[in-house]
Amino acid sequence: MASYLRGQGLSFDSDTPPRQFAAGFGNFNYLIRVDGQWAVLRRPPPGPIPPGANDMARESLILSRLPKAYPLAPRTLHYCEDSHVLGARFFIMEYRAGLSIGGQLPEAVQQSWHGEAPVGEYLGTLLIRLLADLHAIPPEQVGLDSLGKPDGFIRRTLDGWTQRARLAWENDLPMELVQVIEWLEQRIPADQRHCFIHNDFKLDNVLLRETDLSPVAVIDWDMGTRGAPLYDLAVLLSYWTERGDPPCMHALGQMPTAGNGFPSREQAAAHYQSLTGVSLTSLHFFRVLALLRSAVVFQQIHRRRSRDEKESGTIPDFEQLARELSSFTLEVTRGRYY
Known part of the structure; x- marks a missing residue:
């Protein structure tokens, strides 16, 4: 990951271990540091993917454009088409700290x-x-x-x-x-x-x-x-x-x-x-x-x-x-x- 991002002009902090967000049944999300800032790496789960689901290319495109009119959508920072880097396509987006409420109100x-x-x-x-x-x-x-x-x-x-x-x-x-x-x-x-x-x-x-x-x-x-x-x-x-x-x-x-x-x-x-x-x-x-x-x-x-x-x-x-x-x-x- 560090080697790949270096080639893209980005600095991945490999001294800060990625931390996986726990919630959800679908895509995997990890908190990482890129260029000295917190960011989120998002990738599909392993195994067969249902048609139309877990589409990293689609999501990264949306988040590269939608924030202009809908600021609540976090911005895409980088999209990787090459599945050989991590075993699947992935993208990196800005991190927004916030509370996620599921089935129980805290x-x-x-x-x-x-x-x-x-x-x-x-x-x-x-x-x-x-x-x-x-x-x-x-x-x-x-x-x-x-x-x-x-x-x-x-x-x-x-x-x-x-x-x-x-x-x-x-x-x-x-x-x-x-x-x-x-x-x-x-x-x-x-x-x-x-x-x-x-x-x-x-x-x-x-x-x-x-x-x-x-x-x-x-x-x-x-x-x-x-x-x-x-x-x-x-x-x-x-x-x-x-x-x-x-x-x-x-x-x-x-x-x-x-x-x-x-x-x-x-x-x-x-x-x-x-x-x-x-x-x-x-x-x-x-x-x-x-x-x-x-x-x-x-x-x-x-x-x-x-x-x-x-x-x-x-x-x-x-x-x-x-x-x-x-x-x-x-x-x-x-x-x-x-």
Whole structure:
């Protein structure tokens, strides 16, 4: 690494051991020092990569351009195309120190919060505002108007996740998922206004200043593209657990939205509409599509991790979670949950 970066005019501090960030199931991230400054090295995990995932070239391109209009996106410092250096393509981006909140709201945050609204109401409203701000940026303004193919995005996204589902379950799909896919096939909406979308926007991808929970950075852009804004909203809502949801949604452990004063999914969607003016007419379709994606992702994680016998005995039962999410998704098609 030091030798490679020297050839690129960069100085890698090999006396400071890289430290891996612990969170996440996907890409590996390491805190390193380059040219005397802290930076983050980001690379894919080892092993086979699902189509369209863990795309370092795409993410480094996005982060070389998007920060001009969306300062919360950290800047790319260097991209390495040569997979022989570290065994995979990687890039280096600026480091932003901040708090990442996952499925549990830290007790320290609850105790130190002194805002007028409950902390969950603040965080839920913040998430929707940051997503709306992103969707308001014209892709051509930041040189991302050639990224992705917005025409046919909805059809292509459904086909892509259907194919991934078949691969993840080795063509033995749960019956609930078969019914979900049939439901989606019969209700594909017409292409709508497109914008630049994050494609995995959620609370732990927003880094917060510990003193006042103001946003410091939005991270994890490897699936960013141009597409339907309601899909981006639906992906966020697929992580948005409510108190009355079945156990599988609570088992996701992605966002602490089942309490702490967070708005409901319906309230969050209504707030997004008030900020953007985007009609929610087809949101039900996108909600189901995003939940299909969640079920497939956890099945993919199960397959990837079950190949490693060292990990298989220490990880949650992602296969069971994927099946339960399939059942929940079918319930959403029937209108039993928002």
